[in-house]
Amino acid sequence: MENMDLFVINRYRHDSIDIDPTSQELKHFEKLKKDIEKRKNESFNHIMLHQKPNETLNNVCEENQINSIGEVKIDMRIEEVKKSGKEILNNSQKTIEEFKIIGGNDFAQKPKVQRILPFWLSHPYSISRDLQNVSFTVSEQDWLHNTLRSTLISQGISYLFPVQAQVIPFILREHYMPNCLWPRDICVSAPTGSGKTLSFVIPIIQVLMNETSHHIRAMVVLPVQELAAQIANVFKRYSVHTNVKIALLSGTTPLHQEQQQIVRYTDSFGWISKANIVVCTAGRLVEHLKNTKGFSLKKLKFLVIDEADRMMDNVQNDWLYHMDRHVKLENELMFGNVANVNWNSVYKQSAHPHKLLFSATLSQDPEKLEQWGLFQPKLFSAAPATNVDDDDHIRKYTTPKELKEEYISCNGEQKPLILYYLLMEMKWNKVLCFTNSSQTAHRLAVLLNAWGKGKIKAAELSAALDRVTRDSVLKNFMNSEINILIGTDALARGIDIPDCSYVISYDLPRNIKTYIHRVGRTGRAGRSGHALTILLQTQLQLFMDIIKSGGKSNMPQMTVKPETLSNISEDYQKAIEETKNIVHSEINSKVKKSVAVKRGFKSQKRKIE
Numbered sequence: 001m002e003n004m005d006l007f008v009i010n011r012y013r014h015d016s017i018d019i020d021p022t023s024q025e026l027k028h029f030e031k032l033k034k035d036i037e038k039r040k041n042e043s044f045n046h047i048m049l050h051q052k053p054n055e056t057l058n059n060v061c062e063e064n065q066i067n068s069i070g071e072v073k074i075d076m077r078i079e080e081v082k083k084s085g086k087e088i089l090n091n092s093q094k095t096i097e098e099f100k101i102i103g104g105n106d107f108a109q110k111p112k113v114q115r116i117l118p119f120w121l122s123h124p125y126s127i128s129r130d131l132q133n134v135s136f137t138v139s140e141q142d143w144l145h146n147t148l149r150s151t152l153i154s155q156g157i158s159y160l161f162p163v164q165a166q167v168i169p170f171i172l173r174e175h176y177m178p179n180c181l182w183p184r185d186i187c188v189s190a191p192t193g194s195g196k197t198l199s200f201v202i203p204i205i206q207v208l209m210n211e212t213s214h215h216i217r218a219m220v221v222l223p224v225q226e227l228a229a230q231i232a233n234v235f236k237r238y239s240v241h242t243n244v245k246i247a248l249l250s251g252t253t254p255l256h257q258e259q260q261q262i263v264r265y266t267d268s269f270g271w272i273s274k275a276n277i278v279v280c281t282a283g284r285l286v287e288h289l290k291n292t293k294g295f296s297l298k299k300l301k302f303l304v305i306d307e308a309d310r311m312m313d314n315v316q317n318d319w320l321y322h323m324d325r326h327v328k329l330e331n332e333l334m335f336g337n338v339a340n341v342n343w344n345s346v347y348k349q350s351a352h353p354h355k356l357l358f359s360a361t362l363s364q365d366p367e368k369l370e371q372w373g374l375f376q377p378k379l380f381s382a383a384p385a386t387n388v389d390d391d392d393h394i395r396k397y398t399t400p401k402e403l404k405e406e407y408i409s410c411n412g413e414q415k416p417l418i419l420y421y422l423l424m425e426m427k428w429n430k431v432l433c434f435t436n437s438s439q440t441a442h443r444l445a446v447l448l449n450a451w452g453k454g455k456i457k458a459a460e461l462s463a464a465l466d467r468v469t470r471d472s473v474l475k476n477f478m479n480s481e482i483n484i485l486i487g488t489d490a491l492a493r494g495i496d497i498p499d500c501s502y503v504i505s506y507d508l509p510r511n512i513k514t515y516i517h518r519v520g521r522t523g524r525a526g527r528s529g530h531a532l533t534i535l536l537q538t539q540l541q542l543f544m545d546i547i548k549s550g551g552k553s554n555m556p557q558m559t560v561k562p563e564t565l566s567n568i569s570e571d572y573q574k575a576i577e578e579t580k581n582i583v584h585s586e587i588n589s590k591v592k593k594s595v596a597v598k599r600g601f602k603s604q605k606r607k608i609e
């Protein structure tokens, strides 16, 4: 109230007793000074009481300054506080100095931020790797259509493999739901040769077999032509007794021929699709999206991405962007963007494609998977479910149980000797051998044929060969007319070569995924297999790091006695000379051919002029 004098407005003359303005001012000034002093004391005590550090409080407690109900006696506390007041002020000043200034020169190592995986990735449905003790008899699975059951049995499949027994009924269930419930997308990560192909082929055929549709209802996108052809063949084999039609669009035939196979114009319906299931390579898909009139994905029900991790890295013609745009335009549906789901959009967009992703080395990195725009995804994984939230889990891959893995270390000159020793002395047959370049593959094939003098039949399988030659080489390998097939990693993914007993990595695999897919060409479908990696001594540590990054620890080492290798090195020198001559004459004939082609072209040009 005293301070209110400052604001008193004298309404009448002589209201105030003291009319001298100077003494009035002094009086106010005195009062204000006192007030300021009083408040200062009050606020200091208040701060000390509430901001007292723990040590001081502990000291107080230790000295039994606590009353019966456990409260510190206020008086004593104030006393303590006053004593340590100075110290506390110093401390608080220190604390202020210790504040981190953003952008300051602090280069200290930051603590590692722990990754938290989304629930669906950290809690996958677990798939068994055991293909020996399977108990899911095909004839007893009543959710399988009778026609498909008998087709499976006629193809020699009496039991479903674990991945099939889990994934097929899941997909079917999702499609037997009411229309307004979109099917949940799935990611499947299971070892090579564990039967992933049938786990999408069977449910797709079963869902589509009762439809009469003139649209593309399912599309499988693959990275390479061979794989596309292989998957299309599996679809054809298992849809024999249904009216489902399959088309292969992989670029092995000219575009216009493929266009004729896939679309047709009708007076009553306009453009219709001749196939219900399309198996394609990413590159060819983009070509059809751009150039084929009537090629439409607006009724697409299934979108399968096989070898999904490879397809993620695959920027082939920017296929994902083009497909996304196409589906968006046709369906008015944001591919993968399901943020605006409402009843209206759900009913309007009932044709949302069900995405099924498969691979033996599927990345479980949420950031990578994000680009697929999966809808409420579920993960099926054969990776051990330990420590699932850690970073390593993302790269943990499994190999078939029946696969025996080994490595051998040597120097550069010993590499071909070891290969020869395994083929000739150890009688390894049906061998698939991987090199890092098609030139090495070619030279190695020439060398082994020259060296083996008819006892070794080696052939190369590379992208440089035309399709017909490649098919006949594979056929000869399967018929045991070829002992060893040498190729690059183009062969490594997904290719299903029955009865391949051995895999040799002649050159160091570039990374863990390459290694997994290479060795996965043997030990398939529950059969035993043997994989050997030949390493230079300098590559040993690198290889160990590679396999460790995939969750593998120890690997046994194979040894060969040095004298065994020196015994065979005599013939080797002769074979090397022969190989050099053959390769030189091949190069010469190639040069001659290209010169002849150029000359022919020039003379033709002159004639025209």
Ligand SMILES: Nc1ncnc2c1ncn2[C@@H]1O[C@H](COP(=O)(O)OP(=O)(O)OP(=O)(O)O)[C@@H](O)[C@H]1O
Pocket: 156, 157, 158, 159, 160, 161, 164, 190, 191, 192, 193, 194, 195, 196, 197, 198, 359, 360, 493, 494, 495, 496, 498, 520, 524, 525
């Ligand atoms: N239930 C089954 N019983 C017996 N053989 C089967 C069964 N399912 C699949 N197979 C056979 O197993 C082999 C491997 O199958 P598939 O090619 O589907 O493996 P994958 O898991 O896709 O391998 P990759 O990862 O290498 O592509 C094929 O020859 C296939 O015919």
